[in-house]
Amino acid sequence: MLDVTLWKRAEDALRVSEERFAFVRKTSGVGFWYCDLPFDVLEWDEQVKAHFHLPPDAVVSIDTFYDRLHPDDREPTRRAIERSIAEKAPYDVDYRTVDTATGAEKWVRAVGRTSYAADGTPIRFDGVTFDITERKRAADELREQDRRKDEFLATLAHELRNPLAPVRTGLQILKMTPPGRSAEKAHDMMDRQLGHMVRLIDDLLDVSRISRGKVDLRRERVDLRTVVENAVETSHPVVEAGRHDLAVNLPDEPVWLDADLTRLAQVVSNVITNAAKYTPEGGRIHLAARRDGDEAVVTVTDTGVGIPAKMLAGVFEMFSQVNKTLDRAQGGLGIGLALVRRLAEMHGGSITAESAGTGRGSTFTVRLPIAVAQELHPPPGRNGAAHATPASFRVLVVDDNKDGAESLAMLLKLSGHDARVAHDG
Numbered sequence: 188m189l190d191v192t193l194w195k196r197a198e199d200a201l202r203v204s205e206e207r208f209a210f211v212r213k214t215s216g217v218g219f220w221y222c223d224l225p226f227d228v229l230e231w232d233e234q235v236k237a238h239f240h241l242p243p244d245a246v247v248s249i250d251t252f253y254d255r256l257h258p259d260d261r262e263p264t265r266r267a268i269e270r271s272i273a274e275k276a277p278y279d280v281d282y283r284t285v286d287t288a289t290g291a292e293k294w295v296r297a298v299g300r301t302s303y304a305a306d307g308t309p310i311r312f313d314g315v316t317f318d319i320t321e322r323k324r325a326a327d328e329l330r331e332q333d334r335r336k337d338e339f340l341a342t343l344a345h346e347l348r349n350p351l352a353p354v355r356t357g358l359q360i361l362k363m364t365p366p367g368r369s370a371e372k373a374h375d376m377m378d379r380q381l382g383h384m385v386r387l388i389d390d391l392l393d394v395s396r397i398s399r400g401k402v403d404l405r406r407e408r409v410d411l412r413t414v415v416e417n418a419v420e421t422s423h424p425v426v427e428a429g430r431h432d433l434a435v436n437l438p439d440e441p442v443w444l445d446a447d448l449t450r451l452a453q454v455v456s457n458v459i460t461n462a463a464k465y466t467p468e469g470g471r472i473h474l475a476a477r478r479d480g481d482e483a484v485v486t487v488t489d490t491g492v493g494i495p496a497k498m499l500a501g502v503f504e505m506f507s508q509v510n511k512t513l514d515r516a517q518g519g520l521g522i523g524l525a526l527v528r529r530l531a532e533m534h535g536g537s538i539t540a541e542s543a544g545t546g547r548g549s550t551f552t553v554r555l556p557i558a559v560a561q562e563l564h565p566p567p568g569r570n571g572a573a574h575a576t577p578a579s580f581r582v583l584v585v586d587d588n589k590d591g592a593e594s595l596a597m598l599l600k601l602s603g604h605d606a607r608v609a610h611d612g
């Protein structure tokens with residue numbers, strides 16, 4: 188008789204350890220490889236074989252390894268292995284493996300080390316592999332986004348700098364000329380350039396507010412016709428500047444929306460402004476607003492430069508511009524339509540673009556859900572009649588920007604009000 192208690196315990200411990208190891212293998216996706224040196228017998232588990240696009244029963248040799256490495260990664264990997272064996276350095280490399288049949292690629296990270304006999308002869312080279320394809324893809328995408336952001340910053344700096352030169356020149360003209368025709372022209376020009384700059388900055392602020400979820404819609408009952416009328420008025424200067432013919436069709440009946448009037452007007456005016464910007468002088472722009480079942484639909488069609496089919500979906504992406512070489516005074520920052528789409532979506536609506544191609548005009552369609560119970564509840568009228576404006580107010584202007592506060596007070600005084608200034612609370 189023999190007491191096998193210890194033996195049995197050891198067997199149990201070994202079984203538990205093996206089960207745990209099998210579990211780790213299965214759940215981690217890590218592959219294990221073992222090689223004797225100098226690389227006669229290679230042992231790869233199923234996972235390593237999968238990382239090299241091989242079936243579980245494939246027989247492998249060191250040639251299989253190099254054959255399936257991407258040609259550009261063979262030499263660096265060979266050098267890393269040699270260095271690890273010769274210098275006792277850790278082995279840690281990223282390489283691409285290629286399926287020789289289909290050309291499919293994977294990014295794999297291999298980590299290993301060399302073992303040595305007592306006399307220092309290298310005898311084994313073992314390690315693990317992980318699939319890092321997804322991580323590489325994410326890194327590439329981040330790099331691309333970073334590049335786009337850099338490009339955007341460059342464009343932004345340029346766009347913000349541009350209006351400043353004429354404004355500064357205008358100021359000099361005003362200093363040098365008495366009031367009269369030239370001074371007036373300088374005024375108008377400065378006004379235009381400043382307006383352009385303010386629009387850019389407003390868009391920028393909107394983009395950052397929207398992407399941080401900081402925009403709240405001030406919803407009220409508004410008539411689609413009011414939205415369109417406001418938008419047409421806002422975009423009037425750009426339409427006028429392009430000498431375009433803008434035709435507007437409105438429904439005869441009110442179409443009630445539960446919407447933020449300012450934001451929706453911004454959506455429509457942005458689309459009209461684009462139609463004017465991307466249409467050569469003297470073009471035709473047609474805006475139609477109507478009710479279609481449960482939806483309010485606004486379409487804006489122009490006879491402009493059009494959009495190539497492959498760019499159609501992309502125009503709503505942030506920072507996207509079809510024609511980067513377009514005169515910058517015309518093009519903006521490529522954020523207008525991204526904003527428009529987000530605002531339309533916040534209203535539960537959508538925007539789409541169509542174009543028959545370059546030079547053949549474009550149509551943008553905005554769809555919005557109409558307010559439920561259209562007919563039952565006429566909207567509450569705006570409270571009371573407009574107050575008679577008193578001739579003069581007493582106004583306190585508080586702003587820590589001294590120039591801002593003082594110039595506003597000056598304007599108020601010139602307009603006949605009594606204004607005081609404070610620079611802090």
Ligand code: ADP
Nearest residue numbers: 461462465502508509519520521522523524549
């Ligand atoms: P941008 O500031 O460049 O106008 P938007 O986001 O408003 O940015 O528009 C993105 C791009 O979509 C524009 O740069 C332009 O190439 C294209 N686009 C927009 N509207 C039109 C249109 N009506 N006709 C042709 N191209 C347009």
